[in-house]
Amino acid sequence: MAEQIEVGVIGAGLSGLACAVHLQEHGVACTLFDGAPEPGGRVRTDEQEGYLLDRGFQILLSSYPEARRVLDFDALEARPFDAGSLVQVGSKAWRVTDPWRSPVRGLGSILAPFVTLGDGLKLAKLRSGSVAASLRPGDVTAGEYLRQLGFSDELRERFFRPFFAGITLDPELGVPAHYLVSLFGWFSTGKAVLPRRGMRALPEQLAAGLPPGSVRFGEKVRSIRGQGFELEGGGQVEARALVAAVDAHAAAELFEPFESRAWSGTTTVYYAAESSPVGGPWLVLNGEGRTKGPVNHLCVPSDVQPSYAPQGSSLLSISLVGVPDDDDRSLDQAVRTQLRAWYGGAVDRWQLLRVDRIERALPRFARGETSSVRDGVHLCGDYLETPSIQGALVSGRRAAEAVLAQLGVAAGPVT
Ligand SMILES: Cc1cc2nc3c(=O)[nH]c(=O)nc-3n(C[C@H](O)[C@H](O)[C@H](O)COP(=O)(O)OP(=O)(O)OC[C@H]3O[C@@H](n4cnc5c(N)ncnc54)[C@H](O)[C@@H]3O)c2cc1C
Structure with missing residues (x-):
């Protein structure tokens, strides 16, 4: 029966x-x-040795309209990343921040050597158009649309590519331009947050x-x-x-x-560290291109939400786009080699916690x-x-x- x-x-x-x-x-x-x-x-989210490990790098945007409708954000006790990102080039990190959110820091991002004044003005236009939902990008890819808008090669390579590749898991930015516009609008009006208990x-x-x-x-x-x-x-x-x-x-x-x-995959490598190499709730983008190592972006979730790590230690989340064939040991070495150039010898004291390889992370459009x-x-x-x-x-x-x-x-x- x-x-x-x-x-x-x-x-x-x-x-x-x-x-x-x-x-x-x-x-x-x-x-x-x-x-x-x-x-x-x-x-x-899994708990391991007192750390909260989301299955792969994940964030909730406080401006997702449907999330606002169905979720109780207060009960999530969510804490935000800072708006904007750090673009890491060697041992130097440049802030690229929305000038409308944070005028002083926003001005600072115009001073980054790879952001021209023209880029700043175009960013302003993209922001206002995506927030007002007035942009009609047509049937082109996100990468093509950014070229059409006239952003400099440097800004596209050092900021847009790692930023949107980290979200869409497509390093060629082949997702539809209208999705990039929606994402840009949500990032401009809300913040990326992490709940106290993890995702x-x-x-x-x-x-x-x-x-x-x-x-x-x-x-x-x-x-x-x-x-x-x-x-x-x-x-x-x-x-x-x-x-x-x-x-x-x-x-x-x-x-x-x-x-x-078809699916896009991602790999997240988690480390425990005595202290945060970033020192704040920032998303750090690899601004050096794809030849220097496998890392696309990283963050320190415990700088955003202290519950992600036991007191007195930090949790590092290092993200790659795609799933490499390397075993954990070689991947760990490749990540440390790249990040040693960013953060020095402290990298060698990090403890590898886990590698998440997620082949079927996001369905392609x-x-x-x-x-x-x-x-x-x-x-x-x-x-x-x-x-x-x-x-x-x-x-x-x-x-x-x-x-x-x-x-x-x-x-x-x-x-
Ligand atoms: C690593 C990673 C990072 C991400 N980062 C972000 C991010 O930062 N921001 C964001 O907005 N989105 C992000 N996403 C995307 C987001 O998580 C997904 O789009 C969303 O969770 C998909 O939900 P779903 O219900 O469509 O599918 P799923 O979550 O896949 O749910 C399907 C469910 O069906 C069940 N199921 C399958 N087959 C059967 C069966 N035969 N019988 C019974 N049950 C079955 C599965 O067990 C599963 O629970 C990320 C995804 C991944 C994997």
């Missing part, structure tokens, strides 16, 4: 959780099934708002038939409406044929399944919107709206 439920949601990542929260807001009961032992999907606090907070027992962990779905599905453990479940909130790769295993997505319904099953996930927390949350809400329509429940408009 199949177990009967009202609405089934397969996947308790951010999209599945957002879907469930929205359904609950409209009085519709749903049950989530996830093969993992905890909520969050790709957004997870896991996001899915934990959403899951905690659902009725007890509505998220079933360790229950992976093997196959779907109509509105019913079979669990790997053998159980059968039949729902009135079904949502597949799994990533594009898992969706391709459940639905055939299903055009999955390129070709792939874009339909939001498949064989009567509603789909959601970041691959249907933008590869981000914002994208996952929005897509979860859209799927919930579609379920409400299917069940004939009145819902508010989707923006």
Whole structure:
């Protein structure tokens, strides 16, 4: 006998959780099934020797509109990075800061040798246009758009490339220009933050708002038939409406044929250090190009949020774009060699904590399944919107709206 439920949601990542929260807001009961032992999907945090290690470098933007809608930022006890970045060139670091946020520091960034006055004015235009959502970049890549806007080669290579490669995991900046504009707008109006309990606090907070027992962990779905599905453990479940909130790769295993997505990967190397080499809540970009070593950017999460490291020590998060073949030992050596030129011999005293290699971090924008319904099953996930927390949350809400329509429940408009 199949177990009967009202609405089934397969996947308790951010999209599945957002879907469930929205359904609950409209009085519709749903049950989530996830093969993992905890909520969050790709957004997870592990505790190791008193350090909080997010699975890969992750940040929440306080200006993500959907995050503001569904998350309680006060309860996250989130703390911000400083707006802007440090661009590291050898042992020197230059601040590139939004002059509208911080006039004195912003003026300082114009003094960086690779920022021309023309660049400063163009940055101002990009900022105001992206905040006002008045820019129409057309069907070009982010890299091409920055060239069209006339930014100097130096600023593009030393700042834009590492900054946006760190977010989109695409060093060629091949993502659509409209996404760069959205990101620039969000960075201009909000701040990158880290919750006190690490990034896991996001899915934990959403899951905690659902009725007890509505998220079933360790229950992976093997196959779907109509509105019913079979669990790997053998159980059968039949729902009135079904949502597949799994990533594009898992969706391709459940639905055939299903055009999955190409993925962008990333590697994060975590170190413990006696003190912070950065000395503040800054994102540090590799401003030296890609030939000097593997590091794209780094930060000291414990400078942003002290809970990330035991008292008296610092946690360093070093990010690479892509997943190299090197084993941990050679990767560790390559990272230290590059960072010795930035921070000197202190680098040799850092203790390697962990290397996170995440092959399927972000789905690429390129070709792939874009339909939001498949064989009567509603789909959601970041691959249907933008590869981000914002994208996952929005897509979860859209799927919930579609379920409400299917069940004939009145819902508010989707923006
Ligand atoms: C290293 C890294 C860094 C990132 N950095 C940022 C950042 O700084 N800012 C930002 O906005 N975004 C960032 N992202 C992107 C963001 O984390 C994702 O876009 C978002 O979490 C995706 O959520 P999702 O629900 O779409 O998918 P997922 O998180 O992949 O959730 C899918 C869920 O489905 C479950 N599942 C799969 N198959 C089955 C099955 N057969 N049965 C049951 N359950 C199943 C999985 O266990 C998983 O829990 C980053 C991602 C990574 C990996």
